[in-house]
Amino acid sequence: MSLFARHALLPQGWRRDVLLAWDAVGELTTVQDNAAPPDGVELAEYVVPGMVNLHSHAFQRALGGMTEKAGDGPDSFWTWRELMYRFAGRITPEQIEAIAAQLFAECLRHGYTAVCEFHYLQRDVAGCLYARPAETAERVIAAARASGIGITMLPVLYSHAGFGAQALQPQQARFRTDADDVLRIVEALEVQRDGQVEVGCAPHSLRAASIVQIREVLSALPPERPVHIHIAEQQAEVAQCLAATSLRPVQYLYEHIAVDTRWCLVHATHVDANEIGQIAASGAVAGLCPTTEANLGDGLFALPELIAAGGRFGIGSDSHVSQSPVEELRWLEYGQRLQRQQRNVAATPAQRQVGDFLWQAALQGGAQAAGRKPGALAPGCRADLLVLDDDHPNLCGVAVHDVLGSLLFCGNDNLVRDVMCGGLWQVRGGRHVAQDAIAAAYKRTLARLRAL
Template sequence: MGAAVSLFARHALLPQGWRRDVLICWDAAGELTSVTDNAAPPDGVELAEYVLPGMVNLHSHAFQRALGGMAEKAGSGPDSFWTWRELMYRFAGRITPEQIEAIAAQLFAECLRHGYTAVCEFHYLQRDAAGSLYARPAETAERVVQAARLSGIGITMLPVLYSHAGFGAQPLKPEQARFRTDADDVLRIVEALAAQRDGQVEVGCAPHSLRAASIEQITAVLAALPSERPVHMHIAEQQAEVAQCLAATGRRPVQYLYDQLDVDARWCLVHATHLAADEIALIANSGAVAGLCPTTEANLGDGLFPLPEFIAAGGRFGIGSDSHVSQSPVEELRWLEYGQRLQRQQRNIAATPQQRHVGDYLWQTALQGGAQASGRKLGALAAGCRADLLVLDDAHPNLCGVAVSDVLGSFLFCGNDNLVRDVLCGGRWQVRNKRHLAQDAIAASYKRTLARLRAL
């Protein structure tokens, strides 16, 4: 079955919506060559009932997968992102490149099983435990790319620019030594990764945040980076960050960023949780993508993104699993909607006059935003895009007898079973009958890694 280069879908989600009797074909390079609706099923071609494009995970710190569940004990005072960060620092100080690869492979296999077919890796563990660059500056980034190849997921690698501990070029703390990079370091890593670029791998960059990278450094990196490459940045995640930016610059983070740089559609502004009205308009009008990570933002107590106002302004958004307390795009999109319902005491928030079905609006819009943020040809069942798709489990009770117009509503908002049955990524089947093809070997390596880390 792995050699198949076509699939016939009774129902497939195309850019223009659900269509019947769709013949989907791809080539050996993993690119879709034709997508034809109202077709007849050819002899010998595999059949599926419901097929949709795989989701893009636009924000990931892969090593944090190993932290899952370890930060859920209350401290002596109020807990927040900033107290969680101290645990993350301690954990990051212990991990070897080999362990980074094992953790990333486990995460990526889980992401595939739940419906992500691409990931944008915001990678800032660049140095060894003593704070020195490895002999190969891209050592740890290469390990994460290798994990992506092992799992089969597509990846956009984003080496992080991380020079300061806070606004005003505050010196890094000892526990941040593994993250330290300047503009030259980042560009050296980008150059070292050039040979990795192909249909499944892209390379961009990620200034960590306005508090960790100066405008001068960001400008230097962007001047040397090819203009089509994606640029990601954390921004306005925490109220404390907004207050610190105001104190240092007299402007809120998004205001200050747009004052200083030409932010356009190559940018992904991660979180952007705390926005003033003019900042919503700035992001929407620039064409940048807001990178929303609802399960992590909830886990860390960040706050709620102003989704209705952003939709009304024509803003673009995608979703990411960030710290990986969840590896499911269903859960991200569900909680993106549910957070708004709880805050506003209303229902069916993420919709427009053109698309009243909330599940369809969320999946299609997050697909488009994630594809843009990845810098890769993703996000649609259309010729020229990567052959990344999901086959849903039509035998599951949640999809039994459901109208096609309600399939995505049932997928996103009904129950907790994983309804993703099979996953094709880059033209290769990576998940069959809800199991990743290398699931046992990847999990065994991950378990050995966790046992060593937790014994330290």
């Protein structure tokens, strides 16, 4: 099984005439540049590694466009959250699966080939664990397998409504887990692990999980598994953490937990220079979700400072107001341009092409956060790749060093033509192989939910 690329983005940069081959379990076995095209092998002009979506709440896809009405007072993340709670209180496991499948098919069509699912809808509508504690997580994994996307499932530790172990509100009952619950779910999902599925964990946030609980989960979790956490997303959260602990959230986490390369700090929007230094020095990944952070009015992450410190970052679609890595990376850069009133911010002396820097850096950070082997066209990595539409006017006659710049910063058409995930073609000619069936199930689910 092989593909010949006239131009392919390898870890060391663009290379010509690259022969790619993969095995029956979906791992790349050969990546050879300056090769001759073998007879009978499919040819492609531009091939790049598929992007990793390092932060997803799949069920929130069905909320898209429904929260854009102004309230009586200033709206914020906290007012949006109340609407999300009401929606989450209605949804069934079958509906979770249908929504996730639609989301994942859309993500694949736009160039994501892996997703990290920060999964906190664990209980039924009455707040009880299902007979199979991993019921809803299994549903999301089933949706990933149906769509073909690789997934890192992250069962969430969610015990408190705020700092100081505040009791959960009634509308948070479906999210409630303690350390034992999370470890039971992780154990139940062990049989799911393979080349396409990994299982880690996610303390929801410092306001929802105590340091003692986090340590309890970490002590039982295999040491190589990924760990994700929401942190410093909102200024109110920072103020609450300071009031409760006298430390900012990142400072408090690093004071009590040995954060290392398996950690992904999601958002980390409101951090100071010392915290940026801590993140970079630890090797943890900053998980940035620009379209959701913009939609919720969160703020802008200090990206140039992280880059200057040698830190790592990746992107996620979070609440899925967008399913496109192009839009996430575009707005990651544009937010910095607007804030700093300058251009071409995400670059280094070694890589001045902004598109190339953003794509490669997000690939590396995303693969690390996933705890799997996507993110590169290299032997031993997953055969997760995108074939770009070289017939599109935006790529017509473009020099190879401008391809990713054109992909990210030119127009709004989707330039992803074909998508392979784990050695299997999931998108051909811009259409997912199961697009119609997945969309039909999603539409039925939306009709039922919106009728409630």
